[in-house]
Amino acid sequence: MAPQGNKRLLSVDFLRGATVAFMIVANNPGDTSNVYRELLHSHWHGWTVVDFIFPLFLFLVGVSVALAVRRGSLEARKGGIWPRAVKRAAVLFVLGLVVNGFPFFDLNSLRIPGVLQRIAVVYLAALWLHRRLGKYGVAGLAMGILVAYWLLWAFVPVPGLGYPTMDSEYNLEGWLDQMLMRGHIWEYDTSWDPEGVLSTFPCISLALFGVLAGRWLKAEAEKKPGYLVVVGVGLAMYLGGLAWDAWFPINKSITTSSFVLFVGGFALVMVAVAHRLMDDGPPRAWMLPFLALGRNALFIYVASQLLAQVLFVTRLPWVATGGKSLHFWLFDGMFGSIGDRYAASMLWALALLATLTLVAVVMDRKGWVVKL
Numbered sequence: 001m002a003p004q005g006n007k008r009l010l011s012v013d014f015l016r017g018a019t020v021a022f023m024i025v026a027n028n029p030g031d032t033s034n035v036y037r038e039l040l041h042s043h044w045h046g047w048t049v050v051d052f053i054f055p056l057f058l059f060l061v062g063v064s065v066a067l068a069v070r071r072g073s074l075e076a077r078k079g080g081i082w083p084r085a086v087k088r089a090a091v092l093f094v095l096g097l098v099v100n101g102f103p104f105f106d107l108n109s110l111r112i113p114g115v116l117q118r119i120a121v122v123y124l125a126a127l128w129l130h131r132r133l134g135k136y137g138v139a140g141l142a143m144g145i146l147v148a149y150w151l152l153w154a155f156v157p158v159p160g161l162g163y164p165t166m167d168s169e170y171n172l173e174g175w176l177d178q179m180l181m182r183g184h185i186w187e188y189d190t191s192w193d194p195e196g197v198l199s200t201f202p203c204i205s206l207a208l209f210g211v212l213a214g215r216w217l218k219a220e221a222e223k224k225p226g227y228l229v230v231v232g233v234g235l236a237m238y239l240g241g242l243a244w245d246a247w248f249p250i251n252k253s254i255t256t257s258s259f260v261l262f263v264g265g266f267a268l269v270m271v272a273v274a275h276r277l278m279d280d281g282p283p284r285a286w287m288l289p290f291l292a293l294g295r296n297a298l299f300i301y302v303a304s305q306l307l308a309q310v311l312f313v314t315r316l317p318w319v320a321t322g323g324k325s326l327h328f329w330l331f332d333g334m335f336g337s338i339g340d341r342y343a344a345s346m347l348w349a350l351a352l353l354a355t356l357t358l359v360a361v362v363m364d365r366k367g368w369v370v371k372l
Helices: 010-028 048-070 073-080 081-103 115-132 135-155 173-179 200-222 225-245 257-278 285-295 297-313 327-337 339-365
Strands: none
Touching: 010 115, 010 257, 010 297, 010 339, 048 115, 048 135, 073 257, 081 200, 081 297, 115 135, 115 200, 115 297, 115 339, 135 200, 135 257, 200 225, 200 257, 225 285, 257 327, 285 339, 297 327, 297 339, 327 339
């Protein structure tokens, strides 16, 4: 059951594909004014289902790092992995800027942080730490970052206010983002960016927990530790995050330490269960669409973002309203007759997912894997 060489694990590809599928559905409603609550991120403290999705992907980044890079290999010892790793991260970061700016590319207001940018930074940090630290070092550093992050929010005064605060309008995350990237952050009624500078550090912790999960997958054939032990650790992390919520509220927007334990424990259980169910034999038919998405996850994600933008900015001058976007022309034509606007909005997102899944399946059958 342990991976050998560069052999891919079905469970990891499946979870990555399922995560990307959920991201596509959550990011692309037909009508943003009519979206089911669980497909909306929590406004501040608390959580919804969709709050788990991107953190789960970051956890899988750590898993993939541990599976792909053997710490004791000659290439790893001599640092031969770094040219490819830095190139991969740079391409990811630039792609993130392209997604943020497309199609107008206004450099005066271009958002610098983003999903792909965070993946790039977290990937490099997880790789560097994976190569240098043993399991206790990885675990200790991950928990150390979380404790330090908590103390930072609890005791460090916000400049300009003179006291610590977790207020959504003005806080340390927002202060630092404004200091470093004023005019180039996410500006939807916030002074902070959900992929901002400060909250990147607990995301690195999340990826480090993924590194530990990846190392377990490599050594699982030796039953050290066993499946039930890993599930127990995951449940303990999950419950620990819930308990920590009383002192440091669970908050995805600033990736609080309680949130990292909460979602990291959930992710660890998911990885362990998926490994137990999927990696002993050939893939089942129902797994194939998610496996296809998982093998080209970043390509499909970028395609979904760019396609959505094209549909929104393309205007149809012959429509009576005088320039309705292609998105709403298609949405109204396909689902406008459905009385429940929430259901119609959801069906649009599922239709987009089905289209992109078909692309991924065709690519998978032809053996096309887009690598950075």
